[in-house]
Amino acid sequence: MKIIQDILFEHRDEQYASFQAKLLPSVPPESVIGIRLPEIKGIAKEIKDKPFCREFLSELPHEYYDENQLHAFVINMIRDFQLCLQETEKFLPYVDNWAVCDSLSPAVFRKNHDELIPFIKKCMESDKVFTVRFAVNMLMKNYLDDYFRPEYIDWVASKDCDEYYVNMGVAWYMSFALVKQWDDAIRLIESGKLSKFTQNKSIQKSIESYRLTQQQKDYLRTLKKQDAPKTKI
Numbered sequence: 001m002k003i004i005q006d007i008l009f010e011h012r013d014e015q016y017a018s019f020q021a022k023l024l025p026s027v028p029p030e031s032v033i034g035i036r037l038p039e040i041k042g043i044a045k046e047i048k049d050k051p052f053c054r055e056f057l058s059e060l061p062h063e064y065y066d067e068n069q070l071h072a073f074v075i076n077m078i079r080d081f082q083l084c085l086q087e088t089e090k091f092l093p094y095v096d097n098w099a100v101c102d103s104l105s106p107a108v109f110r111k112n113h114d115e116l117i118p119f120i121k122k123c124m125e126s127d128k129v130f131t132v133r134f135a136v137n138m139l140m141k142n143y144l145d146d147y148f149r150p151e152y153i154d155w156v157a158s159k160d161c162d163e164y165y166v167n168m169g170v171a172w173y174m175s176f177a178l179v180k181q182w183d184d185a186i187r188l189i190e191s192g193k194l195s196k197f198t199q200n201k202s203i204q205k206s207i208e209s210y211r212l213t214q215q216q217k218d219y220l221r222t223l224k225k226q227d228a229p230k231t232k233i
Contacts, residue, residue, distance in 0.1 A: 001056050007043060008066050011035045024065065026097045033066040037103075040066065044073035057087060061094045068095065072104040081112045085119060092123070092131045098165050101130040105141060113147045124155060132159055133169040140173040144180045153177055153188050160198045167198045174198075175205035178220070179212060189223055196225040 017034025024032065035043075047053045053074060062068050071091060078084040084106045095101050109116050116138065123135035136159060139152050156173045159166055174194075177185035189199065203220045206212060212220075 001052065001059055003052055004047070004056050004067060004070070005064065007047070008033050008035060008064065008070065011039045011043070024097050024099060027065050031063065031065045033064050035066050035069075037069075040069050041073050044070055044077065048074050048077050057091075060091065065097070065100070068097075068100045069103055072100050075104060076106050078106060079108055081108050081115065084108050085116075089119070092126075092134060093128060095128075095130040095134070097130070098133070098168075101133050101165075102137060104134060105137070109138065110142055113142060116142070121155075124159065129163045129165050132163075132166050135159075136166070136169040136173050140169075140176050144176055148181055150181075150184045153181070153184050157188055157193055160194050167195070168201065170194070171198050171201035171205060174202035175209065178202070178206040178216075179209050182216070186219075189220070192225075196227075200224050 011033075013034045013036065015034070016036060017032045018029075020034060021027065021029040021032045047056070047070075056067075057071065057074065062071065072095075075084060075087050075091060078087060088104065088106060091104070095104065120135045120138050123131050123138075126132055126135075136156050139156060143149070143152055153174075156170055156177075160170050161167065174185060174189070178189070188194070189202065192199075194202065203224055206220055207217045
C-alpha cells in the first residue's frame with residue numbers, strides 16, 4: 001500500500017539501509033528502505049488500529065523488506081489468538097530472511113501453549129526454510145520453561161539439515177536448552193545426532209553463557225565434533 005510506503009520512507013536512513021542490507025544476503029538490497037527497529041515498532045503501534053492496516057496485512061507479497069518487518073510487528077500485537085494464528089499462517093510463506101522471521105513473535109502465543117503446539121508441528125513439516133526456523137524459535141521462546149517436554153528437543157534436532165538458517169536456529173535453541181533443560185539437552189548432544197556444524201555451534205553459544213558452570217562448559221568442550229583425519233595415499 002502506498003500509504004504505508006509513504007510512512008516508511010519518511011523514516012528512511014540511507015546509511016542504515018546500506019549497513020542493514022549487508023546483514024541480509026537473501027534480501028535484494030534495493031528492497032531495504034533503512035528504518036531502525038524502534039521506529040518500525042512505533043509505526044506498528046500507530047497503525048495497528050487504523051482501517052487501512054487490515055488491508056495492508058492482506059496485500060502480500062510486500063515490495064519492501066521494511067514492510068515485512070512492519071507486518072511482523074503488527075501481528076505481534078494482535079490479541080485474539082485465532083486471528084493471530086490465521087495472520088501468522090498467511091504471512092509465513094512470504095518471510096524470506098532471518099530478521100523478519102526472528103521478529104515474528106506474537107505475545108498472545110505465550111498465553112496459549114497447548115493450542116499453539118499443533119501449529120508449531122505443522123510449521124516444522126514445511127518445506128520453507130523460514131517457516132521451519134519460526135517453529136524452532138517458538139519452541140525456544142515459549143517451551144523451555146514450565147511448558148517444556150523432552151520430545152520438543154527431538155523435534156528440533158530432527159530439523160538439522162543442509163539449510164544454514166535452519167541449522168543456526170537449531171543451534172540457538174540447543175544453547176538455550178542446555179541452560180534451561182540441561183539433562184535432556186546434554187542427552188541429545190551426547191548422542192551425536194547433530195551435524196558437526198550444528199553441534200559445535202550449539203556448544204559455542206552455550207559456552208558463552210554465564211548461566212552454565214565452568215564444569216559444564218569444560219564438559220561441553222569435550223563433545224565438540226572434529227574433522228575426520230585425512231587418509232594418506
